[in-house]
Amino acid sequence: MTAHTPPADHVRLTLAEVHALTRDTLLAAGLGEAHAAAIARSITRAQADECHSHGLYRLLGYVSSVRSGKAARDATPVLTRTTPVVLEVDAGGGFAPLAIETGVPALIEAAKTYGIAALAIHDCYHFSALWADIEPAVEAGLAAWCFTVGQCCVAPAGGTTPLLGTNPIAFGWPGPPGQPFIFDFATSAAARGEVELKRRAGEPLPQGWAVSPDGRPTTDPAAALAGALLPFGGHKGSALSLMVELIAGPLIGDLTSRQAKAVENGDAGPPLGGELFIALDPAVFGRETLETRLAGAQELFALAKAQPGVRLPAERRYAARARSAEGVWIPARLLAEIAALTTRAAGSES
Numbered sequence: 001m002t003a004h005t006p007p008a009d010h011v012r013l014t015l016a017e018v019h020a021l022t023r024d025t026l027l028a029a030g031l032g033e034a035h036a037a038a039i040a041r042s043i044t045r046a047q048a049d050e051c052h053s054h055g056l057y058r059l060l061g062y063v064s065s066v067r068s069g070k071a072a073r074d075a076t077p078v079l080t081r082t083t084p085v086v087l088e089v090d091a092g093g094g095f096a097p098l099a100i101e102t103g104v105p106a107l108i109e110a111a112k113t114y115g116i117a118a119l120a121i122h123d124c125y126h127f128s129a130l131w132a133d134i135e136p137a138v139e140a141g142l143a144a145w146c147f148t149v150g151q152c153c154v155a156p157a158g159g160t161t162p163l164l165g166t167n168p169i170a171f172g173w174p175g176p177p178g179q180p181f182i183f184d185f186a187t188s189a190a191a192r193g194e195v196e197l198k199r200r201a202g203e204p205l206p207q208g209w210a211v212s213p214d215g216r217p218t219t220d221p222a223a224a225l226a227g228a229l230l231p232f233g234g235h236k237g238s239a240l241s242l243m244v245e246l247i248a249g250p251l252i253g254d255l256t257s258r259q260a261k262a263v264e265n266g267d268a269g270p271p272l273g274g275e276l277f278i279a280l281d282p283a284v285f286g287r288e289t290l291e292t293r294l295a296g297a298q299e300l301f302a303l304a305k306a307q308p309g310v311r312l313p314a315e316r317r318y319a320a321r322a323r324s325a326e327g328v329w330i331p332a333r334l335l336a337e338i339a340a341l342t343t344r345a346a347g348s349e350s
Helices: 015-029 033-048 056-068 096-114 130-139 192-201 221-226 235-247 257-262 290-305 315-326 332-349
Strands: 010-013 078-083 086-090 116-125 143-148 169-173 181-185 272-280 328-331
Touching (some): 015 033, 015 328, 033 096, 033 315, 033 328, 056 332, 078 096, 086 096, 096 272, 130 143, 143 235, 192 221
Parallel strands (some): 086 116
Antiparallel strands (some): 078 086, 169 181
16 A cells, blocks of 8 residues: 555545644543644654554544543643652553653653663553654664553463453664664554454454454454454463563552453543553673674674565564655545544534
């Protein structure tokens, strides 16, 4: 799909239009200006990279959580320093993007000063792409990780009952400006958003993604959402998911995905929880110069790409990002749903 080959039943928007649509829709729903602007930046970045599960589609859930009263509309994130290298942001029950924008610059400064730093985001509703959360730190020359729990919809390996979140992990390594080595992935076989998009499109799931409520393997997205998603790689993905539960939950004093589910109101928006960032400055390590070590990393990437069929993480997103300068294609059905949100908001105020 390119800007020159329109998909059926899609409409092309510029990135500026995506940003404005997101911001205006959230403001119409009653969200505060600072939060609406931060979410608009987050959604626009995802849409530019053709990360459809975290682009404009997420606007439906954001608005739902604003209207239900679950997420605070005007919470001001508060940054504190537990130690010089341990930072915390209390999101105050608001959406995560503004809290992340509050904390990450301080994380970068601390890691650059002391060589290592950690940032915990507390009491937030996280709904964005995790790679976007760490990209500013990676672009600043840091190696960085990020972890958060997700909606409780994943069964542990061997089980059939939801206990874990989709629990994504992100990692980034500094590289050429604008194109660092960076990735994120759910520890489930697929992110819940991907399953939801399959349901909306009427497409089946691949085998091994999910089980139905009776515990049987299923390729039906609706049955999967009613049943349980499965971890990728069996016990390996399950172990990684449990790790994320621990370090983005009890370690930093936030909820596990199961605990978050217990306080959910069923509005189909993001779950309550926390997020942990860790950043390291490569400049403080090693017996060789930083330039030599970074060159060694680039050599590793080049050797991998020299093998036919190998694609490095983020390369597809960067290619999409370049295409998106000409605009992005959005399903007409989704745009109609978003327009209806604004119409409903206007009608409720009359």
